[in-house]
Amino acid sequence: MTPIPIIEIKNLSKSFGSFAAVTDLNLEVFRGDVFGFLGPNGAGKSTTIRMLLSLIKPTSGTIHLFGRNLQDHRNESVRKIGCIIEKPDFYLYLSAAKNLELFSRLSGLLPAKSKIDEVLELVGLKGRAHDNVKTFSHGMKQRLGIAQTLIHDPELIILDEPTTGLDPQGIIDVRNLIRHLQHDLNKTVFLSSHILSEIELIATRMAILNNGKAVAQGNVSDLLSTQDLIVALEVEDAEKAMQWIAVTAWQSKLHAVSGQQFQMKLAKKEIPEFTDDLQRAGIHFYSIAYKRALEDYFLRLTQESSSSQQRNKTPEVIN
Amino acid sequence: MINLVSIELYKIRKKPRSFIGFGAIAVIVLLIEVALYIDGQSYLQFVIQQVEQSFQIDGKIINGNLVTYVLLQTLIVQMPLLVALVTGDLISGEAASGSIRLLVTKPVSRANIVLSKFAAGSVYTLLLIVWLGILSLGLGLLIFGLGDLLVLNSDHIAILRSSETMWRFMMAFVIAFISLSVVSSLSLMLSCFTDNSIGPIIITMSIIILFTIIGTMEIPIFDVVRPFLFTTHMIVWRSLFENPVPLQELWISTGVMMSHILVFLSVAVFYFKNKDILS
Numbered sequence: 001m002t003p004i005p006i007i008e009i010k011n012l013s014k015s016f017g018s019f020a021a022v023t024d025l026n027l028e029v030f031r032g033d034v035f036g037f038l039g040p041n042g043a044g045k046s047t048t049i050r051m052l053l054s055l056i057k058p059t060s061g062t063i064h065l066f067g068r069n070l071q072d073h074r075n076e077s078v079r080k081i082g083c084i085i086e087k088p089d090f091y092l093y094l095s096a097a098k099n100l101e102l103f104s105r106l107s108g109l110l111p112a113k114s115k116i117d118e119v120l121e122l123v124g125l126k127g128r129a130h131d132n133v134k135t136f137s138h139g140m141k142q143r144l145g146i147a148q149t150l151i152h153d154p155e156l157i158i159l160d161e162p163t164t165g166l167d168p169q170g171i172i173d174v175r176n177l178i179r180h181l182q183h184d185l186n187k188t189v190f191l192s193s194h195i196l197s198e199i200e201l202i203a204t205r206m207a208i209l210n211n212g213k214a215v216a217q218g219n220v221s222d223l224l225s226t227q228d229l230i231v232a233l234e235v236e237d238a239e240k241a242m243q244w245i246a247v248t249a250w251q252s253k254l255h256a257v258s259g260q261q262f263q264m265k266l267a268k269k270e271i272p273e274f275t276d277d278l279q280r281a282g283i284h285f286y287s288i289a290y291k292r293a294l295e296d297y298f299l300r301l302t303q304e305s306s307s308s309q310q311r312n313k314t315p316e317v318i319n
Numbered sequence: 320m321i322n323l324v325s326i327e328l329y330k331i332r333k334k335p336r337s338f339i340g341f342g343a344i345a346v347i348v349l350l351i352e353v354a355l356y357i358d359g360q361s362y363l364q365f366v367i368q369q370v371e372q373s374f375q376i377d378g379k380i381i382n383g384n385l386v387t388y389v390l391l392q393t394l395i396v397q398m399p400l401l402v403a404l405v406t407g408d409l410i411s412g413e414a415a416s417g418s419i420r421l422l423v424t425k426p427v428s429r430a431n432i433v434l435s436k437f438a439a440g441s442v443y444t445l446l447l448i449v450w451l452g453i454l455s456l457g458l459g460l461l462i463f464g465l466g467d468l469l470v471l472n473s474d475h476i477a478i479l480r481s482s483e484t485m486w487r488f489m490m491a492f493v494i495a496f497i498s499l500s501v502v503s504s505l506s507l508m509l510s511c512f513t514d515n516s517i518g519p520i521i522i523t524m525s526i527i528i529l530f531t532i533i534g535t536m537e538i539p540i541f542d543v544v545r546p547f548l549f550t551t552h553m554i555v556w557r558s559l560f561e562n563p564v565p566l567q568e569l570w571i572s573t574g575v576m577m578s579h580i581l582v583f584l585s586v587a588v589f590y591f592k593n594k595d596i597l598s
Contacts, residue, residue: 004324050595050596053424054424055420056595056597057595074426075426075427076426078424078426079427083421085424086419086422088322089417089418089421090418090421091330091333091415091416091418092416094330094333100324100339102329102330105326106323106326106426106427107426108426149420247446251476
């Protein structure tokens with residue numbers, strides 16, 4: 001059975017005067033997804049999110065949330081959403097707990113003190129619950145922003161650049177929190193970011209946006225498995241390995257050599273075959289590791305789409 | 320809606336600027352009452368010097384009623400600024416701070432957001448008026464006592480019996496509330512147009528000053544627009560201290576002011592409903 005998308009965007013466009021911020025965007029996000037929304041600055045990510053949250057009106061196209069047209073069922077739809085848009089801005093003259101209470105009341109729920117304590121503890125701010133937000137650092141406001149998204153127990157959480165301004169531990173905490181939301185609480189997370197590794201680490205599906213158009217969309221693992229990986233291996237006998245590679249079909253895959261270190265450019269599915277061949281040839285290796293060429297992939301896609309100027313090109317879709 | 324209004328009232332209560340109005344009224348009222356207590360006779364002689372040659376005025380002229388009337392005349396200039404200081408910031412302040420983004424993503428209609436802010440602004444305005452009433456009339460009567468009210472107008476003099484003043488003051492406060500609600504709705508409408516919290520306050524005051532100048536300058540070309548300017552009608556509370564009270568003028572002025580409130584609110588709701596939130 002085909003799952004019903006929680007977010008379904010069809011032919012969505014938004015123009016500001018003659019500038020097309022988003023053009024003919026199609027997108028589907030399913031229940032339980034951590035959906036990565038990736039793109040360089042100015043790609044149209046925030047404009048799309050603002051349309052999803054009815055902050056701005058689309059020029060054309062439709063948005064369905066939870067199976068209903070957003071325009072016709074706006075209040076019922078946004079009630080089930082928690083969000084951070086760009087940066088979390090609160091009432092600075094109120095405490096963290098009071099801000100959470102007010103925003104929860106605006107969502108139609110009067111939260112119990114225990115619920116406020118629970119979400120503040122989840123983001124590590126319980127000790128600052130009664131301090132005015134004006135005394136908070138940017139990172140603390142970012143954490144409070146995440147607490148605010150959870151206070152009314154939404155089904156869909158939209159996070160626009162949630163790790164901006166966080167220290168390394170904060171970034172790890174947010175990443176773990178997103179995993180917790182998906183795995184343990186069965187939430188759907190729509191995560192916008194321009195940080196490639198962030199999306200790769202936590203997203204299950206993703207779309208890459210450039211110049212307001214989706215240039216790729218699908219499962220993260222599928223999208224990336226079609227791309228070459230940089231496979232680094234340390235061999236016991238470099239000379240022997242070099243001679244062997246030179247007479248095999250793997251020669252064309254050789255990326256770089258440095259001492260006993262070899263770098264091969266391989267597709268993920270080629271790795272087992274390659275290591276089998278190595279062993280059959282009697283070449284022993286100490287270690288093998290790969291890194292994804294996501295950055296190359298991302299740059300290639302975005303540069304291709306920029307240079308092609310073909311704004312009506314059908315996006316690459318892998319499901 | 321009640322939930323929204325209570326949230327807006329809470330936010331107003333927690334903003335330090337909301338207390339500026341109460342503080343300013345307290346300082347002005349106390350200053351004038353103390354000054355009149357110490358040197359009221361000199362002030363009165365200055366005011367009635369033109370009519371002294373025609374009338375002999377006896378009795379306790381400086382009393383709580385006169386002090387309240389003087390205060391109302393004085394504060395009518397400052398009150399719009401004190402109201403606009405809070406209501407002009409209700410939407411633009413949230414846009415400037417960014418909290419408008421979260422507010423507008425909640426399951427409440429934009430029309431209700433504007434109307435709840437106006438309702439909260441109205442409660443604030445009402446409280447300012449009540450505060451003015453307590454300090455001017457309450458404290459005035461306590462310090463200066465009760466007495467007949469001598470009202471000096473440009474073309475006539477009126478003496479109102481003390482038994483007739485209380486309902487007139489009460490009605491004057493109601494008219495003042497409606498007048499200030501026009502200011503409140505104007506500044507709220509301007510607040511929808513911008514993401515700058517100071518702009519609507521300055522523009523509101525500029526409009527009031529401009530309209531007042533047009534309304535008071537005796538140039539024939541202004542005669543056409545004068546009846547339609549809300550500032551022309553904001554001073555109609557003075558007619559409550561005439562004998563008899565010109566009821567028709569009162570009703571017309573009240574109607575014009577209510578129409579202004581309706582127009583300003585409608586524009587605010589329409590604009591805010593269709594506005595792209597880009598802040």
